Amino acid sequence: MNYTILLHLRQELMLAALIFLLLFIKLGKERSNESILNFINIGLLVNLGAGFCCHETGELFNGMFNTNTIIVFEKNLLNLAALIISMQSYAWLKNNDNMIEFYLLTFTSLLGMFFMISSGNLLMFYLGLEMSTIPLAAAANFDLTKRKSSEAAMKLILSSAFSSGILLLGISFLYGTTGTLNFSIITAHINGNPLQLFAFILLVTGFAFKISAVPFHLWTADVYEGSPVAVTSFLSVISKAAVLFTLVNILYKVFTPLAHTWYLILVVLAAATILIGNLFALRQDNFKRFLAFSSIAQVGFILIGISSSSQAGTASLIYFVLIYIFSNLAAFGVVSVVSALTGKEKISDFKGFYKTNPMLSWVLTIALFSLAGVPPTAGFFGKLFLMMAGAAKGNYGIIIFAALNMVISFYYYLSVVKAIFMDENPHPIQKIAVPTVSKIAMYLCVIGIIATGLLSMVYDYIHSISFGL
Template sequence: MALDFLLLMKQELLITVIIFTLLLLKIGSDLSNAAVLNVANGLLLLNLLAGTVGNQTGALFNGMFFTSPLIVLEKNILSLGTLIVSLQSSSWLKKHEHVPEFYILLLCTLLGMYFMISAGNLLMFYVGLELSSIPLAAMANFDLAKRRSSEAAMKFILSSAFASGLLLFGISLVYGATGTLTFSEISSRLDGAPLQVFAFVLLLAGFAFKISIVPFHLWTADVYEGAPVAVTSWLSVISKGSVLFVFVSVLYTVFKPLAGAWYNMLFVLSMVTILIGNLFAIRQNNIKRFLAFSSIAQIGFILVGITGSSQPGTASVVYFVLIYVFSNLAAFGVVALVSSVTGREQVSDYKGFYKTNPVLSWVLTIALFSLAGVPPTAGFFGKFFLLMSGAGKGNYVLITVAALNMIISFYYYLRIVKAVFMDANEQPIERLAIPVYPKLAMFICVAGIIVTGLAGYVYDYIYSLSFGF
């Protein structure tokens, strides 16, 4: 029994051990920032490797916690993203006075995501969600000397508290309507009554805030711009990815009897989210705000895949999140390095970037091509499978709108590429030395963009683990 407990909660227990290890290092030693970074990256690599071996399927605590091969894969994707964020943030963290605290907050957030993904009960899910959200507010305020960082933290905590309130109210109504909070029992007690649909709407609103679905996206650009680049990349990729994993599971299993209702809701939300995200991305001059609205548009494409309500729906979402980890973090890796060394974050700053930094320019270009869905990058295949999943329901209007919006997205992604390679700049960004850790992170991202797109077995493996109805 003890062995089963250790194996089923292996990833959560290991993260807890790493958190306490870093806490003891902070209290009991006086290591340099470089040494702390080495230790933290080594422990994050160990956590990633440990997630690939000795995994079991089962449940604990009367079904409140469960794990499966798909859940393990989702956690490993988050672990990989966490390691990449840590590597590409080393230039910024080396100059910061609170490096151990940053990693402790980061790993507490990751631990909450693990519990959220493995939750078999709405209260367990809510506790995991709060554990993954509250430390993020402190992380958003980690540029302690900058007022806009404090502003970003305040906006994030207020919007997060509002979303959590809606979510908790929805959970209470679900309990009132069904008499249970256990995922496996809720589904059998849903009959489409108005109270149940209203409870689901509140839950959907809570999820929509967390993953920036329009019209619940208003906090996103301001928080992305004000937070440190490392935190912005974490919010954009890891935080949203974890909520998406749970969102798909909850829709396809817990609220399966209400599929007719939530399909219509997602139909409208996906079209609006793609359109608003694209139109506002065109107008942005700050690179972080640009990537914020880009991420909102990407969420719209993911919603298209979710509407497919099938095994390809689950597989396409998990596959796209994996691609998104590589693509978005590659772009943020370049932005993080430029911001850390020069402090420049405007799109116009990247004019003529290729003349002084050809390697970084190509990394950024490949990332933007993948985000736009340009073949043969992985992003093309990710969006293709999302659209094919959506087409499985015969919703060709939605597919047409999404396809047309892909053309719009080409414009604003290629606008950045044009600035990098073709535009002149009287004060170009100077030639930047790429430290070892950021260079390794960029290599992993570019390799991931190529391999996940061209190696068909990646999608096939995810498909074999997926579920649907």
């Protein structure tokens, strides 16, 4: 028997095993939600640990599936995010009858992402992408009693289907002009003829949809607002991160000959994404919509980093995603707990929040500072390194533009902090009893936000395993 398959696919296999186990648990005799939740969280923890055990390069299925140190690390990040989300949703899922379905859907999606990140072939890539998107649309509809939730699911599935269509058109053109779907062979056949360029643009458009880069972002806010908080955090962190990782893989390894073309595309996309994300975030009152637009702006910064096409570009992307996992999930964690226990999701509801919930207020504030990029939180380093990677190209226009946009973003992040600490409110949100599991997840995020930045070995490690053009 060939054990390399087991080794290379260990993260995927464990996740698949977990999915099947959950199916059996669902069919088997009734158990309390708490015990199942604990079991799932432990399973996720083991899966996370499995990622760290061994790293080696390899490929399976004729180059369809690749793995190497950096891919394993990327999957670990997604596992980590999944674990944190699962812990934070404890309060929400504890009393939910369909708790297992939630995990079935999100885990299937995660599995799809793993295959997508590892893909060495456009077919495998497309398979993974679809496997990751469709369950999420179902998960967005998870609040069965809410109209907004089904609206969100509808919008998500329609926009995904549309972007998949565009992506498929791009893939088929690419196949037509190169005669292959295999990444390593495609590179050799790319000569920049018009049809290939067109195919490439279609492909990038498909990606831009998934990472909600402007002007393909219109679905984001509605979907984020309508979905349950857990699904929103899954969408905004894990799903985005997976697509970004894949985007870098494909741009840096497959479309190498078109480097100058996609550099220009990325810079334009980045500028538009940062500006529009910021301007719309200014006016939001719903917390989830607010975080949706702020996450759009963050993607713009990530695109600046990616545009550098250097080792520092990949490193700063992965580093930023790690920080983004901690910061965004800390913010979503607080919103999730508050929303699960009081149903309040508006920023104006958070006025005077500090008086009643100092601990949650600090977690939220630190998360927002990290998203804004204020030291000593890790967000400062993350954003700075992205921009430094971008600046290495010598295009200072975009850096100046991004720097000024950082100031705009400070305004809306500080507005939330202002609401929490400074605004008077006769009826603030009452004291919230946070479940221990969620509390651990929040502390984990806060420690992550502080430590990831100040401890340079995190970045240095990521840099050492990264690749450039």
